[in-house]
Amino acid sequence: MDYLITEGYPSAAEKFAAEANIQPMADFSFIQERVQIRDSIYRGDLQAAIELINELNPELLDLDKKLHFSLLRLQLVELIRQSFTSSDPSLVGKAIEFAQNHLAPYAPLDAQFKIDLERAMALLIVPKESWTHAASSGSSGPSTSQAHDDFGALAELVDPSLRRKVAKDVNEAILQSQDQRREANIRYLVRARSWAEQLAREKKVDLPEHLSLGLDGDQIAKDSQNGHGGDTEMTENGAEDNGMSADADLARYTNINT
Incomplete structure (x- = not known):
């Protein structure tokens, strides 16, 4: 649910909440506003995107x-x-x-x-x-x-x-201006997992040559069939290349001492 809300999949988030019988912690109308801004940028209609951003938060671009x-x-x-x-x-x-x-x-x-x-x-x-x-x-x-x-x-x-x-930058800035996390927890966790594996290998911990995240092979094909309930993609999927700002930030997600 956190990923769907943060990354901008309102239809999928609403369907997930209904099927799981849980009360979402976010107003779907706010998600839709971010999606409209995203779609305008994807179309190349930057004037519309800027106007929508200013309607949502008049101070964001000034700051x-x-x-x-x-x-x-x-x-x-x-x-x-x-x-x-x-x-x-x-x-x-x-x-x-x-x-x-x-x-x-x-x-x-x-x-x-x-x-x-x-x-x-x-x-x-x-x-x-x-x-x-x-x-x-x-x-x-x-x-x-x-x-x-x-x-x-x-x-x-x-x-x-x-x-x-x-x-993506606009989506994260809007989330931050609304006192929300800039990224879904799963993105931090994937980066933390990658960092932990790298650190373990540097410390010569005995690990298999390849540790799967469980996101490849048949699982990818299955996920691609499931789709996102009619939502278009807010940001590029997968972990990003940039790491977190310091080892201490990542260490809190792991049990490995730096």
Whole structure:
């Protein structure tokens, strides 16, 4: 239940609560608000996403400059994408004007903002043929090799994974602003388990060469058939690469002394 609520599967969470005969500890309407924001980002409609965020929490983007910048930069990328895939010649000027009015003021605040803005603006000199290839690939985007051939070092900016990353960051920021955990417990536990295994191997503890999490093979096929009750995915599944901030944070989930 914790995972379904945190990750944004309201239909599945409601069905689970009904079948398990338990009272959910969250208002499903709040989950739906996060899902609407996520879906807007996935569609590339960043203006709608920003407006929904401001309706939900008017102070969130004012307080989190990095998050606001990432949303605006993605909006710029989408505007540039539209300028190359549309027959409207005025869209290029609108993209440049958007960058000047909304993103340029961030450049003096942080050197990384300036670098990220410059990289996004560099998309304006990518040949139209490259954008045509990307558009013909559909929502899944071009293959990694094709994207690198067409966009070079800028490929990550046009990859659909950027939308997923921004949506994930927004979801976590909203949860934190509502005094909730940024991630479901299971994600912490998976990282803790991985950390504990690594530590045990470093201490030469006798362990099998491979310790399965029970998430592969037939179980994956079974899970994929079950689905999420009509919900679309809030974030990328599976454990993330980044670890927790310190061994002490992870040790509280294990019995291994650091």
